[in-house]
Amino acid sequence: MIGSNISRWTMTYFAAALAWLFVALGLLVAGVGYPAGDIASPDTLVLVHVICVGWLSLAMCGALFQFVPVLVAKPLFSDKWALPALALLTVGLLSLLGGFLCLGGRLPPALWLLPLGAILLVAGFGLVVLDLGLTAWLRPTGPARFVLVGLASLCATMAFGAIFAFALAGWAGAAGGVVLSSGIPLHAIAGLGGWLTLTAMGVSYRLLAMFMLAPDVDDRQSGVTLAVGALAVAFAVAGGALAIGLAAGLQIVLSIAAVLGIASAALYGRDVAGIFSNRKRRHLELNMRMATLSFASLAGMALLGIALVTFDAFLANVGAFAFLAIFGWLSGLVLAKLYKIVAFLTWLETYGPVMGRAPTPRVQDLVAEDRATKWFVIYYAAVWTGTAALLGGEPAALRVAAAAMTVCVVGIVHEIVRIRRLADVARPLRLPVGAVAPHLLFARK
Amino acid sequence: MSIMTQYIDVDVRPILRAGGEPFSVIMSALENLAPGQGLRLYATFKPIPLFAVMQKKGFAHTEQALEGGEWEVLFTPAETQPDEPAAAASNFDNWPDPAVTLDNRDLDPPEPMVRILAEADKLGPGETLSALLRREPVFLFPQLEKRGFRWLGGFTSDGTAYELTVRAPS
Numbered sequence: 061m062i063g064s065n066i067s068r069w070t071m072t073y074f075a076a077a078l079a080w081l082f083v084a085l086g087l088l089v090a091g092v093g094y095p096a097g098d099i100a101s102p103d104t105l106v107l108v109h110v111i112c113v114g115w116l117s118l119a120m121c122g123a124l125f126q127f128v129p130v131l132v133a134k135p136l137f138s139d140k141w142a143l144p145a146l147a148l149l150t151v152g153l154l155s156l157l158g159g160f161l162c163l164g165g166r167l168p169p170a171l172w173l174l175p176l177g178a179i180l181l182v183a184g185f186g187l188v189v190l191d192l193g194l195t196a197w198l199r200p201t202g203p204a205r206f207v208l209v210g211l212a213s214l215c216a217t218m219a220f221g222a223i224f225a226f227a228l229a230g231w232a233g234a235a236g237g238v239v240l241s242s243g244i245p246l247h248a249i250a251g252l253g254g255w256l257t258l259t260a261m262g263v264s265y266r267l268l269a270m271f272m273l274a275p276d277v278d279d280r281q282s283g284v285t286l287a288v289g290a291l292a293v294a295f296a297v298a299g300g301a302l303a304i305g306l307a308a309g310l311q312i313v314l315s316i317a318a319v320l321g322i323a324s325a326a327l328y329g330r331d332v333a334g335i336f337s338n339r340k341r342r343h344l345e346l347n348m349r350m351a352t353l354s355f356a357s358l359a360g361m362a363l364l365g366i367a368l369v370t371f372d373a374f375l376a377n378v379g380a381f382a383f384l385a386i387f388g389w390l391s392g393l394v395l396a397k398l399y400k401i402v403a404f405l406t407w408l409e410t411y412g413p414v415m416g417r418a419p420t421p422r423v424q425d426l427v428a429e430d431r432a433t434k435w436f437v438i439y440y441a442a443v444w445t446g447t448a449a450l451l452g453g454e455p456a457a458l459r460v461a462a463a464a465m466t467v468c469v470v471g472i473v474h475e476i477v478r479i480r481r482l483a484d485v486a487r488p489l490r491l492p493v494g495a496v497a498p499h500l501l502f503a504r505k
Numbered sequence: 506m507s508i509m510t511q512y513i514d515v516d517v518r519p520i521l522r523a524g525g526e527p528f529s530v531i532m533s534a535l536e537n538l539a540p541g542q543g544l545r546l547y548a549t550f551k552p553i554p555l556f557a558v559m560q561k562k563g564f565a566h567t568e569q570a571l572e573g574g575e576w577e578v579l580f581t582p583a584e585t586q587p588d589e590p591a592a593a594a595s596n597f598d599n600w601p602d603p604a605v606t607l608d609n610r611d612l613d614p615p616e617p618m619v620r621i622l623a624e625a626d627k628l629g630p631g632e633t634l635s636a637l638l639r640r641e642p643v644f645l646f647p648q649l650e651k652r653g654f655r656w657l658g659g660f661t662s663d664g665t666a667y668e669l670t671v672r673a674p675s
Contacts (some may be wrong), residue, residue, distance in 0.1 A: 065647045130643050135522065198523070273614065273639055275665075340639065341613055407615070412648050416622030423615060 065135070066126070066409050066503045069142040071480070073122025074398060075501050076146065078473055080114025080153075081391070085469065088462035094379050095455045102164030106157050111386055113153050113181065116256050119394045121145070121188050123401060127263055128192050128207055130270075132199035137191050145187040152180030156225065163228060171229040178225035182218050189214060202279045206262020209290045213254020216297050220247035239304060245314060246300040252382070253321060254293035256390055258286070261328050264351070267397060268332065272339035272348060277331050285327040292320035318369070322362050329359060346429040347400035350436045354396060357388025357443070364447075380450035387443045387465070395472055396436065403427050403479045409503050410482065410495050418492035421485050428475070428484045435471035438464060510581055512545040513538060518575065521549045531555065535562065544580040551576045553653040557631065557675030600657075600672050603635035604628060610639050610666060618645045621671065625654055628673035638667040645669075 084107060087093055093107030121142075129136050156177030161167040163174075189211045196204040196211075220243050227236035269276050296317035303310050332355060361384050368374040368381065403426045411420040446461035480500050482490050491497060496504060515534045517527035527548070534544060543564070546552065555578075556566050564580040571577055605624050609617035617638050622645070624634050641658070649656055649671060658669040 133641060133643050270640060271614065340611065404615075408644060412644075413651070415619050415648065416624070416626050420619065 068503045070122045070126045077119035084110045085466040102160045105160045131204045134198045137194040141187045141191045145184045148184030174225040174229045178222040203262040203265045210259030213250045217251040249296040268335045273341040274335045274339040289324035292317045347396045350396035353440045354392035384447045414494040421489045432475045435468045439468035510543045512543045514545045516547040546578045553674045604632045605634040607636040631675040633672045635670045
């Protein structure tokens with residue numbers, strides 16, 4: 061088989077990811093973890109891992125199981141690994157979170173939960189990395205190379221995370237303690253920068269071009285963007301690990317990585333601007349208009365980072381910087397693209413078999429953009445308000461912003477469920493003879 | 506089908522799963538058959554387009570569904586010899602001129618795919634259609650395959666358009 065079928069479990073990944081997003085927003089509203097608590101506290105570790113593993117990584121994996129085959133125009137290496145991987149990741153995350161709660165004294169001490177969680181997460185992500193890596197390797201061009209670098213970064217993130225988990229449980233000896241005491245920035249850079257950001261960039265190149273009818277970005281041009289971004293991550297991880305080994309400070313390494321990171325974001329901005337200006341489709345759909353707010357957040361991050369470093373205030377405000385990265389850039393982009401991806405896959409799954417044989421609705425007939433737009437716009441406004449609240453040292457204001465974000469995500473999820481249920485498709489077109497209504501949580505085969 | 510027929514096994518499932526094109530492997534296996542030998546083919550889908558080719562080469566077919574949507578097909582040499590094997594082979598390479606040509610370059614997605622499927626369903630046996638697209642239609646291919654069509658496609662030399670030819674089952 062050539063080409064791409066519908067990935068059976070992508071919707072399941074999305075649903076699990078959204079459930080974790082609600083957990084994260086609930087914690088923020090309740091004031092658990094940073095900024096109400098210390099940035100290095102176990103509560104903050106719970107919050108950060110719920111967001112980065114539960115929400116962002118699961119959503120990214122679900123999207124990749126569908127779109128890596130599209131990037132390379134080859135079927136997935138194995139369809140059978142996605143569901144076991146999801147189970148391992150879910151149980152692993154629960155175990156890790158349990159370990160953090162023990163660490164903070166919220167649960168009776170059972171620190172073995174940390175290494176257990178790490179092992180399960182490594183197993184789950186390992187399946188994902190193997191499956192997607194072996195698929196992308198078949199045709200490692202353009203966007204697929206971003207995914208390969210992203211997967212390599214995920215491996216680095218897991219390696220650090222596993223060492224931390226064993227060290228926190230007291231099973232990693234003195235060396236583990238040294239890595240734990242200074243390696244956290246490297247774990248965060250590899251995860252947020254390498255795995256989530258570079259992968260999101262790679263997938264966005266193809267999705268933006270596909271849905272806007274724009275020519276693909278030239279491989280050499282996107283290759284430069286990737287090379288600079290990969291160098292930033294590699295420099296931070298390898299240089300940082302070397303610095304830790306030599307007991308030297310991380311400052312120089314991280315400064316160089318930051319400059320490379322900003323350069324990569326700027327090059328990505330140039331590439332995306334090129335896709336937008338070369339598009340054949342003039343009308344911008346909701347997911348594109350909202351994605352621009354996500355790109356604005358990425359640009360805002362770069363400016364904020366430069367300003368904070370200039371005024372020597374980066375470490376004091378790293379929480380605000382991370383908040384904008386996680387909720388403005390990554391979560392915003394993922395939510396905007398989910399809206400489109402769910403509509404497109406639902407349309408393909410439902411109407412593909414009868415297409416050309418019976419009148420079918422357009423993808424646009426499955427969505428109600430006017431109704432959905434407000435949730436996205438208020439969401440971004442709340443994220444930017446929350447970033448300002450963090451910069452201003454106003455935890456109470458952040459909780460209000462998080463509550464507004466929660467309401468908006470409820471609104472967006474409601475729209476996505478309506479898409480899945482074909483609720484906005486006009487009756488006569490909804491289910492032509494031969495079409496089967498989709499299941500909410502997985503694709504029928 | 507004669508019970509005496511001896512079958513050579515050809516399993517193209519790994520090739521198909523890897524996204525490859527098994528046609529040349531099947532044809533070279535065919536060339537190596539001794540007179541009277543047949544071919545037992547394993548594939549991940551019912552290889553409808555191949556039936557016509559094999560028929561022209563003088564083989565009858567019986568197919569059997571296996572588990573997981575896979576197929577086992579027996580190609581048995583017919584009693585009568587094919588009139589001209591070489592010509593039959595080139596028949597497969599030289600598809601007839603397209604009965605329909607579509608320029609879908611300026612349609613909004615997924616309209617190009619809908620139009621191609623609608624026109625493909627109207628083709629007579631063995632007829633072809635050709636379409637110009639802006640992009641490689643990766644989501645169209647599985648739909649074509651499920652309906653038993655064969656296709657050839659690639660970007661034009663200047664890279665501005667994707668040229669797709671679809672052939673209806675004979």
